[in-house]
Amino acid sequence: MGDHNINQIILSCNEDPTYKDFWGMVATAYKKMFPDVRVHLAFLTWRDETDPMVEYMRTFGDVTLFQPVTDVPEFSQAKMIRFILASQQGEDVCYIDDIDLFPLRRDFITNKTSKRTKDHLLCVGGEVYNHGGCYPASQMTAEGYTWKRFINPTDKTYRGLMDEWKGNTRLDKRENVCIKLDWAADDYFSDERLLRRLLKLNPTPKQEMERGYNDYLEATIDRHTFNYGEEVWNYDREKLKAGGYVNAHGVRPFNKFASHYEPLIEYINQNY
Numbered sequence: 001m002g003d004h005n006i007n008q009i010i011l012s013c014n015e016d017p018t019y020k021d022f023w024g025m026v027a028t029a030y031k032k033m034f035p036d037v038r039v040h041l042a043f044l045t046w047r048d049e050t051d052p053m054v055e056y057m058r059t060f061g062d063v064t065l066f067q068p069v070t071d072v073p074e075f076s077q078a079k080m081i082r083f084i085l086a087s088q089q090g091e092d093v094c095y096i097d098d099i100d101l102f103p104l105r106r107d108f109i110t111n112k113t114s115k116r117t118k119d120h121l122l123c124v125g126g127e128v129y130n131h132g133g134c135y136p137a138s139q140m141t142a143e144g145y146t147w148k149r150f151i152n153p154t155d156k157t158y159r160g161l162m163d164e165w166k167g168n169t170r171l172d173k174r175e176n177v178c179i180k181l182d183w184a185a186d187d188y189f190s191d192e193r194l195l196r197r198l199l200k201l202n203p204t205p206k207q208e209m210e211r212g213y214n215d216y217l218e219a220t221i222d223r224h225t226f227n228y229g230e231e232v233w234n235y236d237r238e239k240l241k242a243g244g245y246v247n248a249h250g251v252r253p254f255n256k257f258a259s260h261y262e263p264l265i266e267y268i269n270q271n272y
Contacts, residue, residue, distance in 0.1 A: 004034060004110045006141060007092035011099040012042035012082035014074045021254040022100045025261060027060040032272040033106045038092075041099075042081040044068050072162045076177035079137075079191040084161065087151040089144030096140045100250035102264055104221075106272065108246035112209050113141050120207040121146055121199075127210055134196045135208075142204075150195075150202035170197050213246070221248035221264070226257075233260050240267055 009030050013019040020043075027039045039061035046067060047054050057063050066081045068074055086094040095113060103109065116122040122141035126134070152161060166178040173179060174190040175197050181188045199206070213219035225234040239245060240263060248264055251257045 002036060003114055004037070004106075005093060005113050005116060006034070006037055006095045006109075008038045008040050008086075008089060008094045009034065010040050010042065010082050010086050010094050010096050012044070012078055012085070013099050014044035014068070014078040016074075016078075017255065018253045019078070019099050022102075022250055023057060024060045025254065025265065026099060026102055029103050029265070029268045029272075031061065032268055033103060033109075038062055040064065040085065040094075042066060042085040044074060044078045044081055066158060069159055069162050072166060072177050073181060073189070075181055076179075076189040076191075077162070079189070080161075080165070080177065080194070082137075083147060083151050083191070083195070084158065086142070086144060087148040089147070092144050093141060094144055094147060097138050100252060100254070101138065102248040102250055102261070104240075104248060104264065104267065105243060105246045108212070109139070111212070112139060115207075115209070116141055117205075117207050119143065119146055120205045121150075123206050123208050125211040126208055133199065134192055137192055137195070140195075146204060150198045150204045153202050165194060171200070172197075219246050221245050223249050223251045226251045226260075231257070231260075237263060240264070243271070 011026065013023065023041055027041070030037070030039045041057065041061060041063045043057065043063050044066050047065065049065065054063060054065065064085055068077055082096055086096060095109070112122060112124055120142065122139065123135040124139040125136045128136065156164065162177065166176055169175040172193045174188065175194045177189055177194070179187070179189045216222065217225065221233070221235045221240070227234060233251065236244070251260060
């Protein structure tokens with residue numbers, strides 16, 4: 001596994017182009033950074049294995065299909081299938097991230113994954129929350145069997161997992177995969193809150209690390225700095241060229257703003 005100690009990078013999405021259309025660009029960037037690592041998409045869809053869209057998506061990396069259940073919002077399912085997929089990977093060490101997060105620095109990943117202790121779940125950035133035991137999903141890393149230990153310890157079907165995760169909650173109402181999506185009220189399902197619950201129900205050794213920066217707007221190119229009215233992404237181009245940013249939190253949807261990613265793609269092509 002080289003200096004990174006990971007076998008797979010796992011992302012997920014459903015058919016919503018807001019997220020799905022990031023796959024090709026982000027998978028290509030990961031393959032340039034980690035040519036020996038399997039980039040793997042958990043794709044929530046009604047399409048079958050021979051569908052032309054699925055075949056096209058597989059030109060960028062591996063794609064595993066998950067058929068939606070109709071009584072759980074796809075928003076929730078699309079978040080959780082990446083962890084379910086990781087739990088199915090046996091001995092492989094699986095690194096999780098968001099599909100709309102564009103990697104810019106290999107060492108931002110390797111300086112954490114290379115230090116992970118075997119049979120431990122790597123949890124990065126818990127210091128950004130004030131909730132005990134809650135961690136960002138980004139950069140979580142563990143063996144497939146370690147993921148299985150708390151995601152699906154009793155080998156439930158996909159339908160069974162969705163039934164387990166809806167309805168009653170234990171620590172936070174946002175654990176419920178069926179919670180009504182209300183962005184304005186900041187009220188919606190949180191995979192990170194559900195993971196906290198699952199880790200309490202099925203204690204798993206964890207290894208905590210800090211992200212490595214204090215101000216994310218200094219370390220990352222963030223969509224919050226995008227001026228939608230003028231369609232200008234406000235970040236330091238010279239800092240990008242010098243490797244001063246660790247990743248980019250993508251402006252969405254990708255296809256509408258694809259031209260704004262050209263400097264990021266150029267940076268990856270020149271440096272990896």
